[in-house]
Amino acid sequence: RRMFPTIRVSFSGVDPEAKYIVLMDIVPVDNKRYRYAYHRSSWLVAGKADPPLPARLYVHPDSPFTGEQLLKQMVSFEKVKLTNNELDQHGHIILNSMHKYQPRVHIIKKKDHTASLLNLKKIFPETVFTAVTAYQNQLITKLKIDSNPFAKGFRDSSRLTDIERESVESLIQKHSYARSPIRTYGGEDDLGDDSQATQSRGSAFTTSDNLSLSSWVSSST
Amino acid sequence: RRMFPTIRVSFSGVDPEAKYIVLMDIVPVDNKRYRYAYHRSSWLVAGKADPPLPARLYVHPDSPFTGEQLLKQMVSFEKVKLTNNELDQHGHIILNSMHKYQPRVHIIKKKDHTASLLNLKKIFPETVFTAVTAYQNQLITKLKIDSNPFAKGFRDSSRLTDIERESVESLIQKHSYARSPIRTYGGEDDLGDDSQATQSRGSAFTTSDNLSLSSWVSSST
DNA sequence: TACTTTTCACCTAGGTGCGAAGAT
DNA sequence: ATCTTCGCACCTAGGTGAAAAGTA
Numbered sequence: 306r307r308m309f310p311t312i313r314v315s316f317s318g319v320d321p322e323a324k325y326i327v328l329m330d331i332v333p334v335d336n337k338r339y340r341y342a343y344h345r346s347s348w349l350v351a352g353k354a355d356p357p358l359p360a361r362l363y364v365h366p367d368s369p370f371t372g373e374q375l376l377k378q379m380v381s382f383e384k385v386k387l388t389n390n391e392l393d394q395h396g397h398i399i400l401n402s403m404h405k406y407q408p409r410v411h412i413i414k415k416k417d418h419t420a421s422l423l424n425l426k427k428i429f430p431e432t433v434f435t436a437v438t439a440y441q442n443q444l445i446t447k448l449k450i451d452s453n454p455f456a457k458g459f460r461d462s463s464r465l466t467d468i469e470r471e472s473v474e475s476l477i478q479k480h481s482y483a484r485s486p487i488r489t490y491g492g493e494d495d496l497g498d499d500s501q502a503t504q505s506r507g508s509a510f511t512t513s514d515n516l517s518l519s520s521w522v523s524s525s526t
Numbered sequence: 527r528r529m530f531p532t533i534r535v536s537f538s539g540v541d542p543e544a545k546y547i548v549l550m551d552i553v554p555v556d557n558k559r560y561r562y563a564y565h566r567s568s569w570l571v572a573g574k575a576d577p578p579l580p581a582r583l584y585v586h587p588d589s590p591f592t593g594e595q596l597l598k599q600m601v602s603f604e605k606v607k608l609t610n611n612e613l614d615q616h617g618h619i620i621l622n623s624m625h626k627y628q629p630r631v632h633i634i635k636k637k638d639h640t641a642s643l644l645n646l647k648k649i650f651p652e653t654v655f656t657a658v659t660a661y662q663n664q665l666i667t668k669l670k671i672d673s674n675p676f677a678k679g680f681r682d683s684s685r686l687t688d689i690e691r692e693s694v695e696s697l698i699q700k701h702s703y704a705r706s707p708i709r710t711y712g713g714e715d716d717l718g719d720d721s722q723a724t725q726s727r728g729s730a731f732t733t734s735d736n737l738s739l740s741s742w743v744s745s746s747t
Numbered sequence: 748t749a750c751t752t753t754t755c756a757c758c759t760a761g762g763t764g765c766g767a768a769g770a771t
Numbered sequence: 772a773t774c775t776t777c778g779c780a781c782c783t784a785g786g787t788g789a790a791a792a793g794t795a
Binding site: 340389402403437438439454455456457458459 | 773774775776780781782783784
Binding site for chain 1: 761762763764765
């Protein structure tokens, strides 16, 4: 199923004349499996991670972009789909349920006349999420029903109250602090703030194939 | 509204390594206005054409294609939209109702390192059609209801009978013979059969903006 | 009379969480 | 007990011709 909320990114500092490929992948945050403690409303470590799944890239369907396009428009990843089916034939990104993940946005400059590439990578830490097949927390469910147009059918006056919005913020804080501190699992290099990807909006709730992964994360800014 | 049936084209003889832009435009077949003679089931000339409308190109949204893609996949123009509103802001192709038109498919090879272009043009005469805001013939209506999935709601056992199918063929013959013989109005050069566009499927019924243009044409293999 | 415009019921296509049923 | 799967009602989004109303 689709990843929701949608990750949207805008770019600066690109060459308007050059061509760029923009893509997303999603990497494990740590080597742990999680379970949800209802009475504490928080995620607890529940052992080592399950075996890693085939890594897949989501190349943005509007690629290649001209630098000019990237400076003008926001790039939206609304069509990214997630699954927990390791045999998936649809090209969706494959995740383990009950594991913590970090989406990453990559931008690759197409060098003319050669095959060489420049690949920049950008992480928005506020988009870390935990994949699930069923929502573990009623507030998250409510938040998603509130914000996803396709879930309008479930809005029975259950729009989030101000108090609930505060609770959501606190949940997000907890989820954020609970993850391992700095390094992305997998040991690949991140970009600093000089990266070309400068803005994100929305974040990475999720979903899967026939089932329904989810999680939570900030909707910073 | 969308042009239906959809024009689909496949290509041969292209360079798999090169990049190509594929596009469609629709040009007047002659300088005449038509009206429909119900009792004779045929189009009659009804005077000189109305003033020409702004010419527009429909660049296929999957452009640019690699030659490799063109050799593999059929290119479908299902999303082409037509209108009779000369002030249209949506980029749709603008046509005069009750006039006869010829869709054309163009393929442009992008030359590396230069701005120069090679533009080839291909006409499928069986896709000539007359634009309308309301269908003029019950058989055409039935044919479209029969073949367009979005019109399924109007299929009340009214599927075309074998006899009706024959009548449709004869209508198409009549429409075809009625148009001016060889030259496309506007005097631009056509390609011969050595063109790179080698196959069409379906044809050019139509439709417009808030209204409903239509017409008929062959569905030659 | 001969079109053109507008609105609408009825479709296709596909994104939601729900809840019963299944799996371990 | 704790997830995962599946079918479903309910949405969004938008493509149909019918038919009533408008235009000239």
